[in-house]
Amino acid sequence: MEEFKVPPPSKINYLNADYGLKSWLLTKDHKRIAFLYLGSISVFFLIGGIYAMLIRLELLSPHGQLLSSTTYNKVFTQHGIIMVFFFLLPSIPATLGNFLVPLMIGAKDLAFPRINLLSWYIYILGGAVTVYALLAGGVDTGWTFYVPFSTTFSNSYVVVTGLGIFIAGFSSILTGLNFIVTIHTMRAPGMTWFRLPLFIWSHYAASLIMILGTPVIAITILLVAFERLAHVGIFDPANGGDPVLFQHLFWFYSHPAVYIMVLPGMGVVSELIANFSRKNVFGYSFVAFSSLAIAVFGFLVWGHHLFVATQSVYAGMIFSFLSFAVGIPSAVKVFNWSATLYKGSISYDTPMLYGLGFIGLFTIGGMTGLFLAALAVDVHLSDTYFVIAHFHYIMVGGTLLAYLGGLHYWWPKITGRMYPEGWGRFSALVVFVGFNLTFLPQFVAGYMGMPRRYHYYPPEFQVLNVLSTAGASILGVGLIIPLIYLLWSMRYGPKAPANPWHLPGLEWRTQSPPPTENFETTPIVTWEAYEFAPIEEMEVMGRFSETKAEV
Amino acid sequence: MAESYVTESEVAHHEALQHHFENMEQQREAAALGMWVFLVTEIMFFGGMFLAYTLYRRVYPQSFAVASNHLNIWLGAVNTIILICSSFTMALAVYCTQVGKRQLQIIFLIVTMVFGAGFLGIKAVEYHEKYVDNLIPGRLIPSRPFNPAVNQEGAPHDEHKLTLIAGAAVKQVELFYWIYFAMTGMHALHMIIGLGIMSFLLYFSIRGHYGPEYHNPVEISGLYWHFVDIVWIFLFPLLYLLGRHMGGHG
Numbered sequence: 001m002e003e004f005k006v007p008p009p010s011k012i013n014y015l016n017a018d019y020g021l022k023s024w025l026l027t028k029d030h031k032r033i034a035f036l037y038l039g040s041i042s043v044f045f046l047i048g049g050i051y052a053m054l055i056r057l058e059l060l061s062p063h064g065q066l067l068s069s070t071t072y073n074k075v076f077t078q079h080g081i082i083m084v085f086f087f088l089l090p091s092i093p094a095t096l097g098n099f100l101v102p103l104m105i106g107a108k109d110l111a112f113p114r115i116n117l118l119s120w121y122i123y124i125l126g127g128a129v130t131v132y133a134l135l136a137g138g139v140d141t142g143w144t145f146y147v148p149f150s151t152t153f154s155n156s157y158v159v160v161t162g163l164g165i166f167i168a169g170f171s172s173i174l175t176g177l178n179f180i181v182t183i184h185t186m187r188a189p190g191m192t193w194f195r196l197p198l199f200i201w202s203h204y205a206a207s208l209i210m211i212l213g214t215p216v217i218a219i220t221i222l223l224v225a226f227e228r229l230a231h232v233g234i235f236d237p238a239n240g241g242d243p244v245l246f247q248h249l250f251w252f253y254s255h256p257a258v259y260i261m262v263l264p265g266m267g268v269v270s271e272l273i274a275n276f277s278r279k280n281v282f283g284y285s286f287v288a289f290s291s292l293a294i295a296v297f298g299f300l301v302w303g304h305h306l307f308v309a310t311q312s313v314y315a316g317m318i319f320s321f322l323s324f325a326v327g328i329p330s331a332v333k334v335f336n337w338s339a340t341l342y343k344g345s346i347s348y349d350t351p352m353l354y355g356l357g358f359i360g361l362f363t364i365g366g367m368t369g370l371f372l373a374a375l376a377v378d379v380h381l382s383d384t385y386f387v388i389a390h391f392h393y394i395m396v397g398g399t400l401l402a403y404l405g406g407l408h409y410w411w412p413k414i415t416g417r418m419y420p421e422g423w424g425r426f427s428a429l430v431v432f433v434g435f436n437l438t439f440l441p442q443f444v445a446g447y448m449g450m451p452r453r454y455h456y457y458p459p460e461f462q463v464l465n466v467l468s469t470a471g472a473s474i475l476g477v478g479l480i481i482p483l484i485y486l487l488w489s490m491r492y493g494p495k496a497p498a499n500p501w502h503l504p505g506l507e508w509r510t511q512s513p514p515p516t517e518n519f520e521t522t523p524i525v526t527w528e529a530y531e532f533a534p535i536e537e538m539e540v541m542g543r544f545s546e547t548k549a550e551v
Numbered sequence: 552m553a554e555s556y557v558t559e560s561e562v563a564h565h566e567a568l569q570h571h572f573e574n575m576e577q578q579r580e581a582a583a584l585g586m587w588v589f590l591v592t593e594i595m596f597f598g599g600m601f602l603a604y605t606l607y608r609r610v611y612p613q614s615f616a617v618a619s620n621h622l623n624i625w626l627g628a629v630n631t632i633i634l635i636c637s638s639f640t641m642a643l644a645v646y647c648t649q650v651g652k653r654q655l656q657i658i659f660l661i662v663t664m665v666f667g668a669g670f671l672g673i674k675a676v677e678y679h680e681k682y683v684d685n686l687i688p689g690r691l692i693p694s695r696p697f698n699p700a701v702n703q704e705g706a707p708h709d710e711h712k713l714t715l716i717a718g719a720a721v722k723q724v725e726l727f728y729w730i731y732f733a734m735t736g737m738h739a740l741h742m743i744i745g746l747g748i749m750s751f752l753l754y755f756s757i758r759g760h761y762g763p764e765y766h767n768p769v770e771i772s773g774l775y776w777h778f779v780d781i782v783w784i785f786l787f788p789l790l791y792l793l794g795r796h797m798g799g800h801g
Contacts (some may be wrong), residue, residue: 109571111581177588185581186571211588215596223599223733232689232729234603239689240723245606249599522573 013416013513028113029516034099035414036120037090042483044086044127051079053476056438056469062462064455072455073140074156080143082134085165086127088399089257092264093175093210094123096406097203099414101179103507103514104197106188106523111181119174126168133160142453144254147235147246151227159228162221169214169221172260176210179203188506190525197505197529198274198287202267205291209256209263209298217253220246244310251302259298262394263291265358265402266333272355272405273337275503277344280530282336290329297326307378316375323373330366334359349501350424354405357432361397365390368443383453386446389439397435404431404482411486412496416513419489423481430478437471504531567765579767586771590778593741597782600734604789607726613716614723616794621686621713622731623677627791630673631783637666638780645773648756648766656769657756663776664749667742674739681728684711688729697725716799731790738786741779748772 014031024032054075058064067075098116102109110116133139139161141150150158183196183204224246226232233239235246274281281287303311303319311319337359346352368390372378381387411419441464446452450461457465499508504527510519565575572578608615644659681687685698699721700712708714713724752772755761761769 107571111571112585113569113571173592177585177592180588181581181585184584185577211592212595215592216599219596219599223603226691226733230689230691232691232725232732234607234726234729240607240611240720240726242606242610245603249602 012515013511014516015416015513017516026117028109028117030098030102030110030113030116031414031514031516031518033116033120034095034097037094037098037123040120040124040127041087041090041095044082047131048079048082048087049476049479051075051082053472055079056472058455059457059465060469062457062459067455069455070140073142073453074138076453077139077142078134081130081139081161081165083395084143084257084261085168086123086130088261088395089172090123090175091261091399091403092268092406093179093203093206093260094119094171096268096403096410097179097199097264098175100410100507101182101200101203102186103413103510103518104200104505105183105186105191106506106519106525107182107186108517108519108522110178111186112178115174116178119171119178122174123168123171126164126166126171128164129167130161130164133157133164136160144250145221145224145246146250147224147227147243148237151224151233151236152238159225162225166218166221166225169218172210173214176207176214179207180211183207188523188525191506192525194285194288195525195527195529196288197267198270198281198284198291199264199267201288202263202270202291205295206260206263206267208292208295209260212299213253213256213260216249217257220249220253244306247306247309248302251305252299255302255305256295256298258391258394259294261399262362263294265399266291268402268406268409269337269355269358270333271505272351272409273340273359274530275409275501275505276349276352276355277341277346278532279340279344280528280532282339282342283332284529286332287336290332293329294326297322297329301326301373304373304378307375308382313375320373320375324370327366327370327373330362334363334366348425349408350419350421350428351405351409353425353428353432354401354408357428358398358401358405361393361401361432361435365393365397368393381446383451384446385442385450385452388452389442389446392439392442397439401431401435404428407486408482409501410507411489412500413507413512413514415490415493416496417489417491417493418496418500419482419493420485423485427478427481427485430474430481432478434471434474434476434478438468438475439471441465441467441471504533505529565764567760575764579770582767582771583774586774590774593778597734597737600730600737601785601789604730604734607723607730608793611720611723611726612794613718613797613799614720615727616797617713617715617719617799618724618727618731619790619792619794620798620800621684622791623680624791624795626673626677627787630670631787633666633670633673634780634783637663637670638777640666641773641776645766645769648761648769649763651763653756653759653762656761657753660749660753660756664746664753667746667749671739671742671746674735686728688725688732691732697728699724714799716797719799734786734790738779738782741782745772745776745779748775 014029018027024036027033027036054067055072058066058072058075064072098110101107134157137157139154139156139158141154141156141158145158145162183200187196223234227235231239233241235241235243237243270281270287301319301323303315304323307316307320368386372381372387372390408419408424411417445461445464445468448461450457450464496512498511500512501508506523506525507514509523568575568578572581640659640663644656644663647653647656647659682692682695685695685700687695688697690696700709701721702708702712702714713721715721749772752761752769755768
């Protein structure tokens with residue numbers, strides 16, 4: 001490993017380089033934009049979370065006494081729209097990715113800083129339009145906007161909500177475009193493709209999906225809006241259109257979108273597992289290429305959402321096969337993470353707890369996905385709570401846990417402050433318990449036939465639903481605790497050193513928080529990713545000793 | 552590729568170099584790649600409509616032939632030629648920027664814009680013809696819903712009316728016209744954006760911003776312009792030419 005000294009801490013960093021609202025709203029610094037995103041997606045997460053609690057409260061009793069049927073339809077629709085389009089899709093890429101992609105590859109910024117800021121404004125505009133739609137009366141089509149209900153029969157704010165999602169889509173496209181160009185053209189000298197942290201590989205793969213998939217949902221939503229407004233129809237059977245075409249176009253994006261959500265999470269987990277085991281990831285190149293394989297296969301499996309929607313049985317067989325195939329690169333990751341742990345020197349800090357939680361929950365989510373990819377089983381399980389539980393295991397158990405783990409892991413770098421470790425570990429456990437209690441019963445309910453999107457259900461399902469609601473409450477508590485202590489730590493947390501975890505990655509070789517330019521001089525990379533030396537040896541070499549660096 | 556950033560750049564520090572790039576070459580590379588990636592998203596954006604076209608053309612071939620043959624093939628052909636010429640002049644504008652011929656660069660940008668505006672003018676004439684014949688689908692124009700007249704057998708042929716062949720239906724003709732308006736409308740919107748970009752380029756060209764050392768904006772705008780042209784190169788045969796042998800002309 002190359003001799004490397006942490007630069008002496010400077011008083012100036014990206015947070016205090018400039019003051020005032022204007023310096024934030026007109027910033028072109030990727031780190032500040034990441035912070036803007038962090039704040040805004042947290043607000044949307046809170047809104048989506050409130051809808052989730054309303055759903056769970058309504059389902060406490062078999063004949064829901066809290067909400068009317070129309071309201072319930074709107075509540076689950078809006079939960080889905082807010083969580084998918086305004087929290088999960090931007091969550092890791094727009095915050096952690098935005099912050100870390102330039103730092104990890106040794107660049108001063110993303111390739112297009114102004115476009116990066118523009119993407120945040122587009123996101124906020126899309127969010128504002130959607131929130132307006134929710135306040136004006138909401139939308140009741142389900143987040144999937146299936147036609148002809150959405151084009152012809154729904155009496156809710158379909159067009160305005162669609163417009164909000166259409167706008168927000170461009171923010172996703174611009175982020176993906178920025179990442180791809182940055183990773184291609186902005187790597188520091190010596191930072192070859194196979195020295196990139198796996199976080200970068202998975203963001204690259206996710207960006208490919210963002211730029212290839214998002215335009216398709218954009219045009220699809222636009223066509224739905226025109227169909228609704230002007231009675232022109234390529235989806236409406238009354239006009240000779242085909243509603244299944246909508247489902248194909250919708251899922252052509254929305255299935256890969258799942259990988260936009262989970263791939264960056266996998267990148268975070270690769271970092272967590274390697275760094276908290278102090279070992280190189282087992283089979284680095286396999287894990288790197290599995291991200292790309294997921295991105296490619298992910299585009300070829302959308303038809304498994306149409307097994308019961310008049311799709312030909314032969315197409316169904318092919319889609320079923322391909323859906324099984326996408327399990328292979330996912331499994332490569334899980335096995336390689338597990339193998340990385342073997343004989344590692346593991347420390348159970350908060351980020352690692354989230355990382356380990358991810359592996360367990362993602363495995364359950366992935367395995368149950370195989371049930372749904374099997375044609376005959378899917379006929380029984382389609383549109384039941386089994387599906388709900390399955391994708392929440394991927395999106396919440398996967399993406400959300402990875403997001404929280406990554407947030408804790410890089411919190412010292414982002415804010416320059418340490419979070420309280422004890423509270424961190426405690427809330428990680430609460431989240432894990434609460435999550436499982438919420439969604440495990442839903443597998444059972446779905447298997448027994450409870451359909452999704454209904455708020456009246458036979459009384460024999462009540463026990464499972466009460467368990468689920470209890471779990472959701474615990475999960476809610478587990479999410480509020482970090483909200484409180486992370487906010488607290490921004491002001492009162494102990495100051496973080498440049499490299500609190502003693503790690504070799506580039507982002508740890510600059511001060512915490514980093515200066516606006518990220519590095520004082522462009523770093524020259526002469527080491528492989530995850531090249532660990534014993535901590536004592538690093539101290540002796542002066543590489544991680546703050547006091548020596550200050551001299 | 553990465554190694555080239557190590558040494559101080561051979562290109563002198565140019566005022567257009569943004570702070571986060573090491574040198575002009577890296578900046579140019581990033582801009583070009585960015586535009587290519589953007590064009591990939593554009594292909595996917597139009598792709599949804601091409602898919603819809605392909606699907607319904609296969610399901611309703613007769614109606615699509617009737618509707619297609621009612622389009623004005625001559626105006627479409629002239630527009631195709633105009634756009635190919637505009638791509639040529641755009642390429643010349645890029646070349647003149649690269650070799651530093653500023654006068655010619657400005658002239659070719661203007662010629663490209665004139666071609667672009669000409670295309671939009673002809674498109675407007677075509678749209679107006681459809682408006683007159685009540686062929687605007689659905690209630691896109693609320694006062695003029697889709698309501699075309701149909702040539703009856705034995706009656707004198709009227710070129711403003713649709714001539715239905717066996718297997719064709721007016722409702723399916725409407726579907727074609729919606730796809731036609733969606734695709735050409737989206738294409739025209741891209742042309743209008745392209746003209747906006749051209750005006751921007753023209754303004755800064757006249758002020759002498761672009762030259763042999765710094766020409767990415769002209770170059771990547773050229774890429775965009777060619778892309779929009781290529782979309783039309785696909786639209787013209789698909790919408791105007793396919794199925795002419797099936798009759799239903801006029």
